Amino acid sequence: MILLVLVAAALVPVVAGWTGRHRVLAAAVATVLLAAAVIVRVVASVSVDQGVLGIVASVLAVAGGSVVTTAVFDVIDDRSTDRTESLEAAGHILRGGTWVGALERLAVFGSLVAGMPSGVALTLAVKGLGRYPELRSGDRPATAERFIIGTLVSVLWAALCAYVATGFAPLEAARVSFDA
Incomplete structure (x- = not known):
């Protein structure tokens, strides 16, 4: 039950992060809650309705990944002095990135x-x-860097959500041997 609560609770800051205000804080809270869910999945025997958990985790994978990835870019852009290399500038070259990212995570x-x-x-x-x-063909190397960073953040987020939803066999085997 605690696993489902953690995953569902992670949706709250994700929804808050969609507004754009305090996106970095919302992404950080969602990440901490997802990390807690991963830890619970690794160290505890979980008995929860897999269907419900799967649905909630899939929504978290797609929607949460967008907020977390955008928050990472917000941090990168805040530290950059060159606005021509921002996420917005990269978005003009790589149009449709939000949809591509959502479909990628799904x-x-x-x-x-x-x-x-x-x-x-x-x-x-x-x-x-x-x-x-x-x-x-892009003249801006930062666009390729943002493509790579966005892809890695997005895939890692979706993989963690998938692990929370199902548990992967190799990690489950490690958990069993850890418990022994």
């Missing part, structure tokens, strides 16, 4: 929950090949 989450980790590689290959022309 594909990564779905692949891992379905027990097909090769789907993650396929998703990343399709995304990379689809964006290759814009990244190759």
Whole structure:
């Protein structure tokens, strides 16, 4: 039950982060709650309705990943003095990034929950090949950097949500041997 509560509670700051105000704080709180859910999944025996947990975790994977990824870019942009290299500037080159990211997280989450980790590689290959022309012809190297950072943050978030929803067999085996 505590696992479901943690995952559902992580949706609260995610919704708050969608407004744009205090996005970095909202992402930090959501990340702490997701990390707590991962820890509970690793060290405790979990008995929860997998269907409900899966639905809540999938929403957290897609919506939360957007808030967390954007918050990471907010931090990067706040530290940058060159506004031509901002997330907004990169967004003019890589249009549709919000939708691509949401679909990427959904594909990564779905692949891992379905027990097909090769789907993650396929998703990343399709995304990379689809964006290759814009990244190759871009005059701004920061656009490629933001593409890589955004992809890694997004995939990591979706993978953690998938682990919380189902538990991966190798990590579950490690948990059993850890308990012994």
